[in-house]
Amino acid sequence: MDIIWITTLVIAAIAxxxxxxxxxxGKKFAVKIDEREVAVREKLPxxxxxxxxxxxxxxxxxxxxKGEAPVNACPVGGAAAAxxxxxxxxxxxxALERKTAFVACKGTCDVTKNQGNYVGVQDCRAAVLSGxxxxxxxxxxLGFGSCAEVCPEQAISVQNGVAVVNRxxxxxxxxxxxxxxxxxxxxxxxxxxxxxxxxxxxxxPLVKKVCSAGCIGCGxxxxxxxxxxxxxxxxxxxxxxxxxxxxxxxAAKCPVKVITTxx
Amino acid sequence: MKSLIMIIIAGALINNVVLNQFLGIxxxxxxxxxxxxxxxxxxxxxxxxxIASAVASLLYDYVLKxxxxxxxxxxxxILVIAALVQIVEMFLKKKSPSxxxxxxxxxxxxxxxxxxxxxxxxxxxxxxxxxxxxxxxxGTAVGYTVxxxxxxxxxxxxNEKDLPAPLRGAPIVMIAAALMSIAFMGFGGLQL
Numbered sequence: 001m002d003i004i005w006i007t008t009l010v011i012a013a014i015a016x017x018x019x020x021x022x023x024x025x026g027k028k029f030a031v032k033i034d035e036r037e038v039a040v041r042e043k044l045p046x047x048x049x050x051x052x053x054x055x056x057x058x059x060x061x062x063x064x065x066k067g068e069a070p071v072n073a074c075p076v077g078g079a080a081a082a083x084x085x086x087x088x089x090x091x092x093x094x095a096l097e098r099k100t101a102f103v104a105c106k107g108t109c110d111v112t113k114n115q116g117n118y119v120g121v122q123d124c125r126a127a128v129l130s131g132x133x134x135x136x137x138x139x140x141x142l143g144f145g146s147c148a149e150v151c152p153e154q155a156i157s158v159q160n161g162v163a164v165v166n167r168x169x170x171x172x173x174x175x176x177x178x179x180x181x182x183x184x185x186x187x188x189x190x191x192x193x194x195x196x197x198x199x200x201x202x203x204x205p206l207v208k209k210v211c212s213a214g215c216i217g218c219g220x221x222x223x224x225x226x227x228x229x230x231x232x233x234x235x236x237x238x239x240x241x242x243x244x245x246x247x248x249x250x251a252a253k254c255p256v257k258v259i260t261t262x263x
Numbered sequence: 264m265k266s267l268i269m270i271i272i273a274g275a276l277i278n279n280v281v282l283n284q285f286l287g288i289x290x291x292x293x294x295x296x297x298x299x300x301x302x303x304x305x306x307x308x309x310x311x312x313x314i315a316s317a318v319a320s321l322l323y324d325y326v327l328k329x330x331x332x333x334x335x336x337x338x339x340x341i342l343v344i345a346a347l348v349q350i351v352e353m354f355l356k357k358k359s360p361s362x363x364x365x366x367x368x369x370x371x372x373x374x375x376x377x378x379x380x381x382x383x384x385x386x387x388x389x390x391x392x393x394x395x396x397x398x399x400x401x402g403t404a405v406g407y408t409v410x411x412x413x414x415x416x417x418x419x420x421x422n423e424k425d426l427p428a429p430l431r432g433a434p435i436v437m438i439a440a441a442l443m444s445i446a447f448m449g450f451g452g453l454q455l
Binding site: 003006007010011014015018021022025026028029030031 | 326330331332335338339342343346349350353354356357358
């Protein structure tokens, strides 16, 4: 027989064998994938940021489908994703308010006096490790923008020496919270608009010395509040979100204007 | 037995598949960014090449050679190796999910790796028998793993250095790979 025919036949035979083999193995070793997992995965944003604590959106979808994670576990997708995933899983999503990052410092270049003797790597974490003071205030924003660097949505920018969050862009992934070496950033529900924008725990005169926009612990806000919503952590005022009614009287009375006002 | 060990050492060091034969360069440069990923890829390569060279050897000795179809070996090897990797992947997914997770994305990647086909063809060219083919495949794959893990180690060091701007990224990796290749030429003097 002609060699061409032999070759054609042999290759066809091998291809057929391989095809049969693949089909049989495919059937025999088929892995059942939970169809809910696929559906849940589609509703997740797909950032793979890891803010939920899982290795990525795929891993979270698997955990939700198995019931190991709550349907609202994705902070980025927020209420919309939680609702959609809750529908798939047959669980009510529960109320999950959108959170945004909040920088608890108002110490812009105008109100603080920088020592200005730090010349090392322009990075917040490196600056803190170096032990050299970048700002007089030991609690305030350093302004090198380590948080802005890690933000996947470019929602943070350093303006006049202080990190500012663009709340419309924030997806509350929490990467900036971890990046800030001074722990100034926290995720706060959007409606809790009355916040103390300072983290300095020093006594009043010391605060006054380094920053004219720092909480001096005078207590005027607490006196104003009719709901006892202002608490003091040492000399640093703090708004208790459970009692606060967002009236804004404290903000109006604050002598250093460090409490944000309701819009 | 002695000759098998010789074949393994020769495949791993003297005729290193990446650094001396320049096969499988794409994954060598592409996946060597992280030590862990490159080690996983190396493990997957060892796994696939050893099995592929065994199957290719049997196929050649009992099908292609008797029928005088020597000239079709490239095409048939590609066909069989691709199918084989697919089957192995399905098998692992079902029977051993942890191994599947570790090798995961690399298995299909290796299907199209020229090193796999290269080893199968070299084995046939050298006229190895079945045992020698498996040893050669294993040795070659170990050589690939050694090369990629070494490069990953070098790259992790390079990343910490303050390089001149034109050298950053791909150029310095090319230079590192070239220096490694020159270093591995030293093994050429080994008398086995």
